[in-house]
Amino acid sequence: MRSVVLRANPLVQLSVGLFSLLGSFWIRSLPVALIALGAYVVAGLLLLPGWRYPLVCLGFTAIAAVTIVYSTWRLGGHDVEEAVTAGLRIVVLAGPGSVMAGYVDPSRLADHLAQTLHLPARLIAAFAGALQKFTGFGLAWQQLERVRRVRGFGPSRNPLANGGYAANMSFALLVQALRGASATSIAMDARGFATAHDRTWAEPAPWTRLDRWALVVAALLGCVPIIARVAGA
Amino acid sequence: MSSATTSRTRFHVHYRTIDLVTITTLAVAFGVIFWGWGKLYEPLSGLAVFSYPPSSGLLAGPWLIAGVVGGLIVRKPGAAFATEFLAAAVSTFIAGGTQWGFSVFASGFWQGLGAEVIFLLIFYRRFGVVVAAAAGALAATFESVYEWNSYWTDWDMGYKLAYLGFFAVSGAVIAGVGGFYLVKALAKAGVLDAFPAGREQVTEV
């Protein structure tokens, strides 16, 4: 059962975050927030394949939630319960989606975006291709860092000066990225991409019975705050 | 992304391979930059929030730059939206993701839409610094309103407006003016020759 989230198709995986986002708009009181969060915790304990990665994601979300708790308390009339509710709401809004994003395989997602959602085929194919540049960008970034350090322009302790450093690095990375883009499009066109009007896909984008059930569960989880609120919690 | 389809039928816009590859490559590069900024942003925004909460809007401008840059370079309907939305998507796929979960897709949607609307309003004819700043500011405005309803629900209205103001300034300056000069610098580096933005910067030798 714990492999369910890994086997579900990527659209279903992402739907968990979408439903939690939509459901979170019904959270307006502390009990509802706690019930919704509780539902996700239970689902997570039952269905997630591991606990380490989700906990890291949740940690990041919690840090973000703390700033929301504080700002809501300060700017919303110093109401502690309201502030805590707002914070928990953010955990429900963002947490499930940020955990699930870690399980999405971008290549499979591209197949589903094109074949299930029928988004423009060439844009999706180009996007799937561009994702392969990620590792190359990382390697280029390392080289750019080395050059700056050995030429006397490494990062300094002054955070403001580092803004310039980050901008200079980002610019150099973009130049490298776009330089590769023209070679890539020449290579893609030579393989028939310019005229790929009726493109087919080598891999199918299936919807299994498991996918359908998982989608229902994701939707139900999203509905928990609505149900709780209607039930008067 | 869907706007790219509709635009093709409505405006008869043809996307060349280089257009699509540039949009998606920018999206991946900016996705990486967004992800990095997200990790840096948390401590900085913490500082801002604990001093005067709405001022954290000042730090949010960098998130909007992909749409402005994509629109300024490719200059076709849907380009600004697609670049911003895909860049946001990429930042969530990177291992370790972002703390905002699916909300990043929503933000990418509103930010991309904000920039796109400005380019649409001038019929994709002008791409100067004012247009760029306006695209950044409107992207910030759309995103602010989304955040009022998702993150800052219980702030008093005055603070919400202050947040929007800070965000819009940051969007106009960092994403708008910054994006404009970034495109200019990329053009001078010779990597935009396939686009009008590049051809305008060329001197013959």
Add this chain to the structure above:
Amino acid sequence: MSLGGARFEGFTWRPLGRRDPVVAGLDLTIEAGERVLLMGPSGAGKSTLLHGLAGALGTTIAGELSGTAQVEGRLGLLLQNPADAIVAERMGRDVAFGPENAGMSRDEIWSRVDEALASVGLTYGRDHFCAALSGGEQQRLALAGVLAMRPDVLLLDEPTSMLDGDTSASVRDAILSAAEGRTLLIVEHRIEPWLDHVDRVVVLSAEGAIVSDGTVRAFLDGPAPAGVWMPGMPTPAPLDVPADLVRPDAEALSIAATEVSVELVTRTLRGTQRTQALTDLTAAISPGRTTAFTGPSGAGKSTALAVLGGLLKPGGGMVTPELRRWRSRRLAGAVGWVPQNPEHGFLTSTVGDEVRHTARKLGREVDVDRVLEVFGLGRFATSNPYRLSGGEQRRLALAAALAHRPGVVLLDEPTVGQDPSTWAAVVGWIAAARSAGATVALSTHDADLPLDVEHRMRDGVLQ
């Protein structure tokens, strides 16, 4: 023109930003089944001809095109950098890209994929990650992607120039066996290994005109064209670089690595990959000598250089002095490092500023004009570094990294893919720095580079 032929008629191309065409009124006919080697000095428009046939001119590459360049039948194009051609995460899917574009059925796609992968000798299976392939394997994968379209004409744009000797031989074999029965048009800098396998050699001048066109025999008997590597040609005389431009302005350090191990961490979208790049390396570099790390790609040469220069943290072992802990400015004063890809080395927006940049930060004087003159870059002082040609960029990257006269001079693959004049400039600077007392170290698989000490490496281990 029969299936598999290619033809240029009045072909003229003026790229964006150039006042004059690089190729003007060119006529050339290639018959079906012919194997043609196209050569000429840098900037002669060799790649332009291939881009013209591939339909990239005036669309992806901006400029003014007139005349015709056309191929009868389907074409396949192989580029210099295979990473540019990879469009999918896994091998099978990458090869499937062309058949998908052609709208083929799933059965047809996979039968072509398997056939193409087998024909280039990649046996890892469809689900193997592209990113896990070596440079040579990636180039063979790119070839498989081309073959899956069953092209009639194969266009090859310097397909082996980024690879070391053994690897390029294996890629060349794969290309030649795939080319059986197809028309072949090859552009290469180092032509020698191809000569036995082609029927015809076309030589372009620097102005993009055809200077000779005939059999390999006729070509070898004719006058040697300028600016290209000819078979049996003696290595060019190193450029004479004045000693005052290279004499160290800082102590030339001796650096020693003792049992150093390095594990490289590569970030992928889905996590991180770790590879053991160095194992128990013990080596030293010292003043007045050129020390070279040699060996095939992936042997750990670049990593060894980076670890000695304090650019990379060793996982185990020791480097003395421990440059890794030095602050950026102090390190810059002592060490100069030229990256393998020259574009990674640029920090400013003009050629002149690039040469001045580090020296100014350190408060050292640099005669920018003379440095640029030595490298033949004088007229580009106000140009944007990214706008220069490949060879010019290589020379500028070297000047930018070393003009401030560091005591330790490190160069990563400084001569790969360079024409003779750039080769002479790079080698000249290295020799002059060494004679002036600098500590020089480099990673290379160029057997012609003069060196004092050689460390042969393989799989991260000193042989």
